[in-house]
Each structure stands twice: as C-alpha cells, then as structure tokens.
Amino acid sequence: MSPKMNVSDPTAEEIKSLILEKAIDRFVRYGFGKTTMVEIAKDCGMSAGNLYRYFESKFDIGVGVAQQYISQAEQILRDVLQRPGLSPIQRLEAFVLEKLKFMHSHIVEQPNVQDLVNYILDERWDLVERHRDVQNSLMSEILSEGNRSGEFKVADVDHTANTIYAMTTKFRLPHFIKNITIEELELEAKSVVDLMIQGLKG
Amino acid sequence: MSPKMNVSDPTAEEIKSLILEKAIDRFVRYGFGKTTMVEIAKDCGMSAGNLYRYFESKFDIGVGVAQQYISQAEQILRDVLQRPGLSPIQRLEAFVLEKLKFMHSHIVEQPNVQDLVNYILDERWDLVERHRDVQNSLMSEILSEGNRSGEFKVADVDHTANTIYAMTTKFRLPHFIKNITIEELELEAKSVVDLMIQGLKG
C-alpha cells in the first residue's frame, strides 16, 4: 500500500463523512433552513452540484445527521448496560434517566440540531421505529438480567420492554423537556420507574 | 316571577352561552381561523362590536369552547367513578381508556374543534394544569378505593396519581392518537395499566 493512498484517493464513504461533518458545523450554528448547499459545498472544497454525487438531496444530508444523533444516543444507552456495579433496578432507572439527560442537553446546547432531527424524524417514522426497537432490545436485556437475579419476574420481556417504552414516553418528548425543568422531569421519571417496579400492590 | 322574564330580559350569562353555542357551530364546520367575528355576531343577531361586551377577544371565545371541551371530558371521567360493579383495578383501566376514547372520537369526528382546543391550551397552560389536577384527584379516589378494598397498597395516593398521569401521557397526546390506530393504542394502554398494577416483581 503506497503512503499516498489515503490522501490521493479518498473513498466515497470518506467524502460522505466529510460532507456530513461540514454540514453539521453549519447546522449547529445557523440551523438547517439557513444553511445552503453552496455553503456546505464550499466548506468541503467542492461545488454544490457535486454534493449530489454523495447525497440525493439536502433532506438526505439531514437524514445523515439524524442518524448520527440516534447512534450517539444508542451508544450512551449501550454504555448503561455495560456500567459495572448496577443492580437491574438501578440500570433500568439509569437507562431512562440517561435518555432524558441526552435529549435535554441537546435541546439546551444545540437547539438547531434538535429541531433538525425532529423535522427529519417527523417524515422518517421508520427511523424512529428502528431506534425504538434498539432501545427495547436493550431494555429486554435489562429485564432478562433482572429475571436471572431474581429481582424481576417478567414473563414476556419483549412485550414488557415495549410497555415500559410507552410508560416513559413523556421523558423523550421535546415538548415536555422544553417546558418542564430537568429537575422536575428527573424526579417524575424516578417516580415512574419506582412505580413500574413496585406496582400498585406494593 | 312574570312569564315574560326569560324572553324579555336575557342575562349576560345567557347571552354568553348563546355566543358560545353559535361560535361552536361555526368552529365545528369551518374551524377557528376561518370563522369571523361578524359571522358569529350575525348568527347571534347582533353586531360584531357587541360581542366585545361579553368576550374580551376572539381568543377568549376559543377559551370558552376549550373549557366546555374540558368539562365534557371531566364529566365522562366522573361517570367512570360512579359506574357500578367495577373493581378498583377495572375502574383505573376504564378511566385511562375512556380518556383515550374521548380524545380519539373528537379527533376523528371534530378535528376542527380539537385543533382549536390544542391551539388554546398551548397558550393557556393553566387550564391544562387545572384539568390535570381534576383528573389526578379523581384518580386519587380510585386509588383510595383500592386501598380500602385491599387491592392496592398505595402509600401516597396523590403522588401516585400524578405518577400514573405521567405514565399515561402517551394516551392523551393528539400526536400519537392521530398516528397510531385506536386498537393498538387501547392494547398498549391496557398493558401499561397492567404493568403499573402488577409491577415488574410480579
């Protein structure tokens, strides 16, 4: 392999990554609507027309950004599953709270990106569903862990994971995260987790 | 009291009711935005200017409609508490499902009114909070009933009522009610109620 390989001949994948990277820089600062294809192209040292060799549309670049955002969130949740020294109960709570914190920090620190992701996911329900499935399969692992340790008695872990997902909907919706303090939401989320563990029968 | 009393001298409250009634007729057919003050006034046999003796603004008429909508919902929920022959568990489930059905039927049958209510409540968070408080105090009654019968063991009924409210958020949001079939939502709501009763420990 010649030393020049990497600089002389970037792969299509590498160029796509570059475009995504430069696009995100713009989106963070100015938002999706206020960023033009010409600007992104200039930042990449190419023409606007050439962007279309790598992305079908501007919307498609937005999809790329949304996918990165989702991957980031999923990585954080996977990390919760690897975190040592947590009981299944603690892990379940951490799982819910980490997702809430992730969304909250993005909403306050990068509102433009958050708006973009919401806009994209509004038309790409399939991405939302895939993300939900990933979260549910991670939750299923937590529930199975709890079954093994005797802390939980869950008959159908997949079904229950989905039910937990429904129960915690409020803590994933930008609408509430924007209008309620993070402290209040965290307390409420903890109460919800407590109740789903204990049940009304105590 | 002379027989003429009612026809000759309508009270301000009666006139307000008339205005609200005629306004709703318009809102149902054409929506809030497409209904003019002149039209409402004409339907009431008065001038547009005179409407302002009874309502501060068109928005305020919308508030009146929203309050009627909320009262209607609360009446249905109060009826659930009076329904004979239900166990506390069944009552809790019925409570959640009836609210879901109420919203679903309005969304499909009177989308214009639903849109109006959403628009009003978006700026009148206080009405949402009051409605939440009413629902929570009704839920508290159900929980207390369950405590008395021995089916529940709820330490703090008010706090738990609020937690249940958070858990069932998804089933009160127009966004989900519009995008998911009512059958699916009802099944999911039942699962949520089941889980909140049983808990993960079985």
Add this chain to the structure above:
DNA sequence: CGATTAAACATTATATTTATTATTCAGTAA
C-alpha cells in the same frame, strides 16, 4: 472515462403589497 464544475432550470422562501378581519369608539336608541 470518472469526477467535477458551472450554468440552466425548478422549487421554495422572502419581501412587499393588498385585502380581510379583529378591535375600538363615538354616537344612538330604549
């Protein structure tokens, strides 16, 4: 020949004007 550009074209957004509508208020009648 593959990758790229720059101009052409189509679409979408912005600015501007126009028309409609909400709201106010001086005046009128009971």
Add this chain to the structure above:
DNA sequence: TTACTGAATAATAAATATAATGTTTAATCG
C-alpha cells in the same frame, strides 16, 4: 344609564412579485 350599532382604526392574513436556493445537466478537466 345600559345595550347596542356602524364606522374608523389596528392588526392579521392572503395574494403577489421577487429573490434565493435546491436540483439537474451539458460541458470540462485530469
């Protein structure tokens, strides 16, 4: 005085014209 009207005004929305931007493609470069 109280309830009301209808014209005047202020605010909002619709329509239009204009500009900006997304997308396509014929021509160019290496």
